[in-house]
Amino acid sequence: MATIYEVSERAGVSLATVSRVINGTAKVSEKTRQRVMAAMKALNYRPNSAAQSLASNCYNSVGMLVSEVHGPFFGEMMSGVETVLRAAHKHVIIAAGHSDEQSEKEAIEFLRGRSCDALILHADAVSDQYLIDLAKEDDAFVVMNRHIDAIADQCISLDNRHGGYLATKALLEQGHRKIAYIAGPLKKTDAKERLQGHKKALREFDVAFDAALMREGDFESASGAQAMSELLKAGKKFTAVVCGNDEMACGAMNTARDAGLQLPEDLSIIGFDNVIMSRYTFPHLSTIDYPIGEMGRMAAKWVLKNIYQQDDIDIIHHFEPSLILRDSVKAK
Amino acid sequence: MATIYEVSERAGVSLATVSRVINGTAKVSEKTRQRVMAAMKALNYRPNSAAQSLASNCYNSVGMLVSEVHGPFFGEMMSGVETVLRAAHKHVIIAAGHSDEQSEKEAIEFLRGRSCDALILHADAVSDQYLIDLAKEDDAFVVMNRHIDAIADQCISLDNRHGGYLATKALLEQGHRKIAYIAGPLKKTDAKERLQGHKKALREFDVAFDAALMREGDFESASGAQAMSELLKAGKKFTAVVCGNDEMACGAMNTARDAGLQLPEDLSIIGFDNVIMSRYTFPHLSTIDYPIGEMGRMAAKWVLKNIYQQDDIDIIHHFEPSLILRDSVKAK
């Protein structure tokens, strides 16, 4: 592999000049610029990124932690991040935390070890304090789907509580009173907040929360199916069910139908996230829109602005959920 | 940030010795090893990865090209790759090619520019020749979902043609004769091969391929919905439809039902890929299993074996599709 030194020799200039044309850091006469370009092309020269990083202390790469690499939610988020960052010629390194505290910490250390210039973290198992402490050591990171007061500038979040509220309220407004709830894993902040919103809506309509009508899943389809199966078996009547996310809602719908229920006649259902699939279920799933793709793009912009000094960027830290009413909810 | 030099000073040894305990490349007495470890801990030392890479010419990172970062198929693939590679302490850098030739080439160059040690490529727009030429320059890459004879050792593929054959055969065996086909984008090899398999099955059952019953989509749900809509509007009768992948099948089912058809009574449908969602559609989608997660893990192992010299690994280059019969197919 050709080095910058060989290029300089062939072009008959110093290696500093070659570096200048590569980086455009200083004026170079058009004539020598051409000569250098020609030499680079002739030698099929590519800068050695390790040497660049070492000399400049800039890695041009950003680490991204997600709970899981698969799944529609994280797919949209990663896609948003990748799009913005690659347009800016920054590399995106991915790691999964699997919603386990130890695993998340390891993943974060793994990413930091690679000397990423910045981190985009969708961490749902580590404590607020851990992230606050991390920020004291090195604050080159942005947190997704989570608001932490002490590092509010580094957070891009959505009001999950309000989303949960909207979902249940939609059901209540359609006359439902016996409403089951299939929660996400309650060790996760967002799942907890969505449940809080659910309870708030119930209170507003003077409906008592019934723990017997609640089950906890893990945000994946299978757990939604399992939860619905349990709910049905328990025999306690309910006319609607709120799910912690769309994937569990799909699983739940599936089980309900296999059990012979007509949807939405016998049971109304609402999800959360508005993942692409929710448009194609039967019946079409009502849900809460979570603009995760846009938030991923925003996180990438945060990095561009705060780490790579692209000042002409406005950052939105807070996004709002909104109700998407489709066919899976029917008036009681 | 502390350097190896500061560590060596504090531990009272040379920097070479520190490097040895970091990498375990040579014998170091237990006593000095302890001293060095203590010094590293005290200084909160982390090796500078750029310096390591520069000196060792090893980056510990692997580039991964996918068509899109979102989507269930690529999610499973990326997840498989990430799992294996991170366990081996290798970083994975993602890039999307968007199934566009120019864009894919750019993405590959982008990844190469980062001096990844190896590349895992799901490229569906560049030509075979491009990849063959690339291999001549630098063969540290493995190709997914594509078999190219000239670089067969670098390919991990699935017999898409056979998969397409199995799908249509399943329908034919159930007595269907008027079978529509919603293809993936035919510029992609896999979409083309699946269609070939479809035609082969038709021939075997002496059924003529009817171009009027075919539409081309782009592998995303919306295009399946659109294609079904066109097919229905065209008015030509068909009792079953084969879809190029599960996502388009979901879109197609959706449209068919919205048009008043009973599934699977009025129309049988089969997809391809066996993505998670296919288990949760209504009716449950029959499909062709594509073990993409396993293939992603295998690609990662290929890299471990061929690039990082982990010799005790067996590589499987060829995977077989298999029929998954669920409820969306009914005998005619």
Added chain:
DNA sequence: TTGTATGCGTTATCAA
């Protein structure tokens, strides 16, 4: 506008 010289933090080759 261009060149010189130094440093970036490691690994690896020799000696000792």
Added chain:
DNA sequence: TTGATAACGCATACAA
């Protein structure tokens, strides 16, 4: 088992 010392390939302050 340990220590000097020379790469590794580039960016950049300083000179010219």
